[in-house]
Amino acid sequence: MRKVSVEVCCGLHCSLKGGQELLDLIESNPLFQGDQFDFIPVNCLQCCDDGALSPVVSINGENYMKITPERLVSTLRTFIN
């Protein structure tokens, strides 16, 4: 089974737009327990346009801009097999 790598941006702009909170939210979500997901805080992914597109989460290398907690959860759910 291929692991899903979830990089949550914790650079300045994304942090101020809730990056840390996103990380907490998915780490504690009962759906995403177990070792299928790797949740990793990362530095600025260089695609936030100084915060205009924050917060950013990169899932398996694909960047999701202006992501809301709701959308993040529904996106991650599509990776559960």
Place this chain on the structure above:
Amino acid sequence: MPDLPKLSIFEKMRGIFTPVKNVRRQVLTEVARMIVEGHPPSYIETIPYNIISKDTPTYRESVFRERAIVRERARLAFGLDLKEFGAHGPIIDDVTPAMTDKKFLSRPIVNVIKAGCERCETDSFWVTNNCRKCMAHPCSIVCPVEAVTIGEKAAIIDQEKCIRCGRCAQACPYNAIVHRERPCAQACGVNAISSDENGFAEIDYEKCVSCGLCIVSCPFGAIGEKSEIVQIIYTLRGEKPVYVEIAPSFVGQFGPLVKPSMIIAALKQIGFAGVVEVAYGADVDTLILSRELADLVSKKTKDKRRYIGTSCCPAWVLAAITNFPKQAINISESFTPMVEAARKIKKMDPEARVVFLGPCIAKKNECFTPEVAELVDFVMTFEELGALFQAFSIDPSEMNVEEEISDASEVGRAYAVAGGVADAILAQTKEILGKEIDIPFTSADTLADCMMMLKNIQNSKISPRPLLVEGMACPYGCIGGPGTLSPLHRAKRKVETFSKRAKVKLPSQHLKE
């Protein structure tokens, strides 16, 4: 029911990023950018449009109202008073005087933005659609004042007759009756919030201690505090060196990747000449209070006080003075760690201008005390610093680590977490006395609990009688302050690790007489 802990009003929205925080922070960032990028005063008029840029409303019924709220927030970010509600005029007519490196702030610090206030119900009982209009209808039977009747579809509470005793809610088998309280008033530990004649939240400034907890508890973001970021940016550009003293809760505020030394490096990048830990001031205070306590314990003093109350939290001190003047005389007269840290800076550089960086809004109010005003020029929260970093395009997570800061002891750094102040003083006192003795103490966090504690002390309800009393206005101590960025549990862990890294354990091990 799933087994989840019940959360207090302070915990419900903490650790969650909400649109309220988003707007707050965007306004601060826009204003900071305006100044850093050197836009003219008239630029302030564009800020509401930059933030509320859509043609359709996102949070309220109209974009006009959304922008009206942002306007008021922009005024607060400049340190200006709110415009009188309903008053006609542009937002900028008085913004120019705020664009200065002089102190500009005036009271009140905490303000209700009426345009944003949804006029929530205060302290009342309501029937929800859980009501099944049951045959037993205990609600109307237990009501002592005939306020509950059974209507066509459900029970009805006559709000005029209701005396808010809560018996109907207690008796309902369906939990269909709820107690409504406005979140701002619930968060206020000194009962300073009521409603005006139109139902808008109204702050009684005789009672308000500027703790700022209503600001972070209002789900509509209808309360805001004045900021000094504009004046701080102008000061950073001035001739004189600007120093920043950083409160012990700073650790971890800028995300899991940012080490304490990186925050310090970033502060220097935006122009601060030097950085001092407020925990150093905490050490000075610990030593003063420990001597007072040691004297009290060994009865070596003519001191009439029955216990030593901590003095580091300005909101707690002010609340005690206003509500329990007889107890407040027990609070140590020493100045707060902020002041002691500022003294150190002025000793290093008499020319220095001093900015306090912390989680605290009450500090903004503390700076109106003349002795404090001489030493501390401005106060800035972590959230406000975030806006500054954005405006200066300095990202602390990209900093190269400089050498570690080392101004304070382990116990001083632990002041940021509730209980830490008492722990520090107890450890230091025992060291002074040279023996392990039990010193009875008590502590409370949140002003409601602090006031309850003082009441219990007054009525001799705490035994054994405490000799040391710690009060903290914010939930979990300073890490729960309204100006923080980090979720509580993360902040707590980080503060603990950082204290352990201190070179000495007790203040007496590094401070000279």
